[in-house]
Amino acid sequence: MTDAHSLLVERITLGYGDRTVIDDLDLAVPPGRITAIVGANACGKSTLLRAMSRLLAPKGGQVLLDGKALHKLPTKEVARTLGLLPQTPVAPEGIVVGDLVSRGRNPHQRVMSRWTAEDTAAVTEALTMTDTLSLTDRSVDELSGGQRQRVWIAMALAQQTDVLLLDEPTTFLDVSHQVDVLDLLTDLNRSRGTTIVMVLHDLNLAARYADHLVAVRSGRLYAAGDPTEVLTAQTVQDVFGMTSRVVPDPVSGKPLVLPIGRHHAVEGVEV
Amino acid sequence: MTALVETPVRSAGDVVARGRRRRAVRRAAVIAVMLALVVVLYVVSLVYGNTVYSLGEVWDVIRGETVPGASFTVGELRLPRATLAVLAGAAFGVGGVTFQTMLRNPLASPDFIGISSGASAAAVFAIITLEMTGTAVSLMAITAALATALVIYVLAFRDGVAGTRLILIGIAVAAMLDSVVSYLMLRAAVWDLQTVMRWLTGSLNNASWDQVRPLALALVVAGPVLLAQARGLTLMQQGDDSASALGIRVERTRLVAIVAAVTLIAFATAAAGPIAFVAFLSGPIAARIIGGGTSLMIPAALVGSLLVLTGDLLGQFAFENRYPVGVITGVLGAPYLVYLLIRTNRSGGSL
Numbered sequence: 001m002t003d004a005h006s007l008l009v010e011r012i013t014l015g016y017g018d019r020t021v022i023d024d025l026d027l028a029v030p031p032g033r034i035t036a037i038v039g040a041n042a043c044g045k046s047t048l049l050r051a052m053s054r055l056l057a058p059k060g061g062q063v064l065l066d067g068k069a070l071h072k073l074p075t076k077e078v079a080r081t082l083g084l085l086p087q088t089p090v091a092p093e094g095i096v097v098g099d100l101v102s103r104g105r106n107p108h109q110r111v112m113s114r115w116t117a118e119d120t121a122a123v124t125e126a127l128t129m130t131d132t133l134s135l136t137d138r139s140v141d142e143l144s145g146g147q148r149q150r151v152w153i154a155m156a157l158a159q160q161t162d163v164l165l166l167d168e169p170t171t172f173l174d175v176s177h178q179v180d181v182l183d184l185l186t187d188l189n190r191s192r193g194t195t196i197v198m199v200l201h202d203l204n205l206a207a208r209y210a211d212h213l214v215a216v217r218s219g220r221l222y223a224a225g226d227p228t229e230v231l232t233a234q235t236v237q238d239v240f241g242m243t244s245r246v247v248p249d250p251v252s253g254k255p256l257v258l259p260i261g262r263h264h265a266v267e268g269v270e271v
Numbered sequence: 272m273t274a275l276v277e278t279p280v281r282s283a284g285d286v287v288a289r290g291r292r293r294r295a296v297r298r299a300a301v302i303a304v305m306l307a308l309v310v311v312l313y314v315v316s317l318v319y320g321n322t323v324y325s326l327g328e329v330w331d332v333i334r335g336e337t338v339p340g341a342s343f344t345v346g347e348l349r350l351p352r353a354t355l356a357v358l359a360g361a362a363f364g365v366g367g368v369t370f371q372t373m374l375r376n377p378l379a380s381p382d383f384i385g386i387s388s389g390a391s392a393a394a395v396f397a398i399i400t401l402e403m404t405g406t407a408v409s410l411m412a413i414t415a416a417l418a419t420a421l422v423i424y425v426l427a428f429r430d431g432v433a434g435t436r437l438i439l440i441g442i443a444v445a446a447m448l449d450s451v452v453s454y455l456m457l458r459a460a461v462w463d464l465q466t467v468m469r470w471l472t473g474s475l476n477n478a479s480w481d482q483v484r485p486l487a488l489a490l491v492v493a494g495p496v497l498l499a500q501a502r503g504l505t506l507m508q509q510g511d512d513s514a515s516a517l518g519i520r521v522e523r524t525r526l527v528a529i530v531a532a533v534t535l536i537a538f539a540t541a542a543a544g545p546i547a548f549v550a551f552l553s554g555p556i557a558a559r560i561i562g563g564g565t566s567l568m569i570p571a572a573l574v575g576s577l578l579v580l581t582g583d584l585l586g587q588f589a590f591e592n593r594y595p596v597g598v599i600t601g602v603l604g605a606p607y608l609v610y611l612l613i614r615t616n617r618s619g620g621s622l
Contacts, residue, residue: 055511075515075518075520078518079518082516084512084513085513085516086510089509089510090375090508090509091509093558093563094558094563095563096290096294098287098290098294099564100564103506103509106506106517106518115291120287120288121284123287124283124284127283127287133286133287136290137290
């Protein structure tokens with residue numbers, strides 16, 4: 001149903017103050033697919049995501065949404081096409097789940113417009129998809145970390161954008177909730193064709209869930225493409241400075257990174 | 272949009288819609304009750320005093336008929352006083368909650384971060400040193416409040432304005448300005464002290480229509496501007512990034528809100544002095560009553576009016592001596608501040 005919005009990063013340079021974080025980076029986000037951005041801490045991947053969601057103005061180059069410069073488009077228009085879940089959003093004290101998720105409808109509302117049946121339907125669908133419908137009247141303060149993250153994702157879903165950017169959506173979640181969240185995003189991608197771009201820490205989950213893997217090393221694009229091609233022992237060495245063995249994951253067939261480390265390798269594993 | 276789950280959606284939609292409706296009804300009911308209380312206290316303020324007039328007499332005065340005694344006491348003393356209480360309370364409430372919402376911190380109230388102090392210091396300076404009176408003093412106070420806000424904003428600015436830094440700088444600026452007031456007071460002539468006192472704790476004594484009019488105008492102009500920012504401000508509680516992703520122009524919203532809120536605080540301070548703690552208390556009380564997640568502006572305005580009306584009635588009639596309203600609200604507000612600090616400390620939150 002989506003008419004496949006294009007999101008292109010063209011020779012972008014980003015930074016805060018005098019510090020350059022991203023230097024002359026090109027990136028084409030494949031429409032209707034799941035893209036994961038990986039890289040070491042402080043390599044600029046979150047900064048890149050902020051620029052792709054219009055939060056940070058580029059110092060050089062540009063981000064193009066459907067061929068138009070993202071930073072020249074009106075905020076609200078962007079917010080109807082492109083949703084973002086920041087790393088640490090703050091839930092206002094005492095807000096209930098239903099109200100928080102309803103806030104995702106803001107870009108679709110005019111200054112004085114009333115809440116419509118369409119808004120209710122979007123919020124209900126978002127709550128249902130994230131399995132948080134039963135929490136509707138609960139206060140967000142009372143929820144567990146996993147529930148809270150699903151509620152935030154529900155808010156982003158209620159926004160009904162065709163492109164969804166997420167900054168480390170699985171941080172602070174235990175492994176089963178991480179998989180839940182990524183399965184949910186895959187559902188969304190498959191059922192609605194939503195283009196998803198996320199920054200992920202866990203290489204193995206990134207390799208499994210992404211159709212397109214982007215590796216960033218100190219502000220520059222190191223490699224981008226199919227995870228099977230991008231994620232090699234060499235990539236892990238260059239991007240994270242870590243020796244590893246990469247084997248096919250017996251569950252998914254995608255690459256699986258096994259760090260070698262200094263202590264536990266059995267004899268016969270070359271370091 | 273094809274719904275993913277076909278059958279349960281209708282009943283599930285009911286859950287969402289019902290929840291919304293229930294909260295909207297509750298909010299409307301709470302606002303209506305607060306409005307009714309404001310009206311009741313306003314009427315009590317008109318009727319009650321050393322001489323108690325009947326509702327009929329008060330109504331006649333309001334309609335402009337001459338009622339011996341009442342025309343002066345009600346028309347010239349009580350009516351402007353009660354009106355000023357309602358308007359100043361509302362202005363402090365809205366101005367305060369705007370800052371608290373925007374900086375995500377109840378301590379970020381204009382009476383702590385130096386804006387009210389700026390108005391007070393300028394007014395005291397104008398009265399004592401420049402020997403100004405009336406409107407000129409108010410103008411000085413308003414200009415100084417806006418200037419103070421600008422100074423604090425500029426000093427706190429580094430890649431955007433972070434709440435805590437602005438609050439701490441504001442507290443320092445407030446302390447400085449308060450010392451200016453103390454210094455001027457020590458040098459003041461005895462006959463000036465009475466006038467100057469109003470600029471310290473806030474008082475409705477000698478309220479007249481001359482003070483009501485500019486404040487009413489400020490509310491009519493800045494109030495709607497501020498209300499138009501309400502949705503943006505409530506979304507900004509989630510953080511600038513999140514609000515921006517939901518289509519809010521964060522910087523613009525913040526700028527408009529600051530200017531409008533400072534205007535309200537400045538005009539209210541010029542009219543009634545910095546009535547202690549009203550700007551600080553209204554927002555959190557309103558939040559407690561109405562629940563989080565919705566705009567607190569109108570509820571906070573009503574709470575502000577209630578605080579000032581109640582405080583003034585208590586100050587005038589509850590004790591042997593008459594106290595200015597600011598003394599009463601100060602006594603109410605200080606324990607709440609202590610409570611708030613203890614609670615934040617326990618929950619381990621930053622400020």
